[in-house]
Amino acid sequence: xxxxxxxxxxxxxxxxxxxxxxxxxxxxxxxxxxxxxxxxxxxxxxxxxxxxxxxxxxxxxxxxxxxxxxxxxxxxxxxxxxxxxxxxxxxxxxxxxxxxxxxxxxxxxxxxxxxxxxxxxxxxxxxxxxxxxxxxxxxxxxxxxxxxxxxxxxxxxxxxxxxxxxxxxxxxxxxxxxxxxxxxxxxxxxxxxxxxxxxxxxxxxxxxxxxxxxxxxxxxxxxxxx
Numbered sequence: 001x002x003x004x005x006x007x008x009x010x011x012x013x014x015x016x017x018x019x020x021x022x023x024x025x026x027x028x029x030x031x032x033x034x035x036x037x038x039x040x041x042x043x044x045x046x047x048x049x050x051x052x053x054x055x056x057x058x059x060x061x062x063x064x065x066x067x068x069x070x071x072x073x074x075x076x077x078x079x080x081x082x083x084x085x086x087x088x089x090x091x092x093x094x095x096x097x098x099x100x101x102x103x104x105x106x107x108x109x110x111x112x113x114x115x116x117x118x119x120x121x122x123x124x125x126x127x128x129x130x131x132x133x134x135x136x137x138x139x140x141x142x143x144x145x146x147x148x149x150x151x152x153x154x155x156x157x158x159x160x161x162x163x164x165x166x167x168x169x170x171x172x173x174x175x176x177x178x179x180x181x182x183x184x185x186x187x188x189x190x191x192x193x194x195x196x197x198x199x200x201x202x203x204x205x206x207x208x209x210x211x212x213x214x215x216x217x218x219x220x221x222x223x224x225x226x
Contacts, residue, residue: 014067014070014071015067015070019067019114020067023063023067023111023112023114024060024063024064024111026063026111026116026119026120027059027060027062027063027107027108027111027112027119028056028059028060030059030107030111030119030120030123031055031056031057031058031059031060031104031107031108032056033123033127034055034056034059034100034103034104034107034123034126034127035052035053035055035056037126037127037130037131038051038052038055038097038100038130039052040131040134041130041131041133041134042094043134044094046093046094046097051097054101055100055101055104056104058101058104058105058108059104059105059107059108059111060108061108062104062105062108062109062112063108063109063111063112064112065108065112066108066109066112066113067112067113103122103123103126106122107119107122107123110122145190145191145192145219146190146191146192146193146199146217146218146219147174147188147189147190147191147217147218147219148164148171148187148188148189148190148191148206148215148216148217148218149186149187149188149189149214149215149216149217149218150186150187150206150212150213150214150215150216151179151184151185151186151187151212151213151214152184152185152187152211152212153183153184153210153211153212153213154183154184154185154211155183155211156210156211157210157211159209159210160206160209160211160212163205163206163209164189164191164206167193167194167197167202168191168192168193168194168197169192169193169194170191170192171189171190171191171192172189172190172191173187173188173189174188174189174190175187175188176188184213199217202217203215203217
């Protein structure tokens, strides 16, 4: 009776129960590796625990989907039709997250079809790429980009301009807005500090300039989503 059940299940789904369990376990383990890589290499303020769990779930679910489809073209079309009624309205805040979703899809497909080497190699290779790019901070245009904001008293001279020019490789005025009493200007600069200039020292000395108040220096090294 048990052998007949196994044969029946194998005939319908093209996978034995042992293969189903093994494929799902491989997908789960590799999904954990992908999620861990994402967690440790993520930069910015858009981190979400929900997305980390989603990576794991997607890897496992795609593995099951591939096992259900098997070699049946009819099941593939039926699955597409079933999934077409689902609407996903969650906005991906970080474009890099999309790459991790595709990575989870590819690994899940590999694990679900029993191509363990491809799934394992894809996980190791892509995780290594992610770690290398994170380690060297690849893609950053400049190493010391900041947004400088402060109030400037219009009754004082603009000596702050020479100070900024002296301590920065390049800078640009982004915004200028008068205060409510029209006595001060709210200034916003995009600056790149010189390599030998410490951020804390820059703020401390800049705040001592006559007419300067409420100095704020915001790091703009990474893309930040609020």
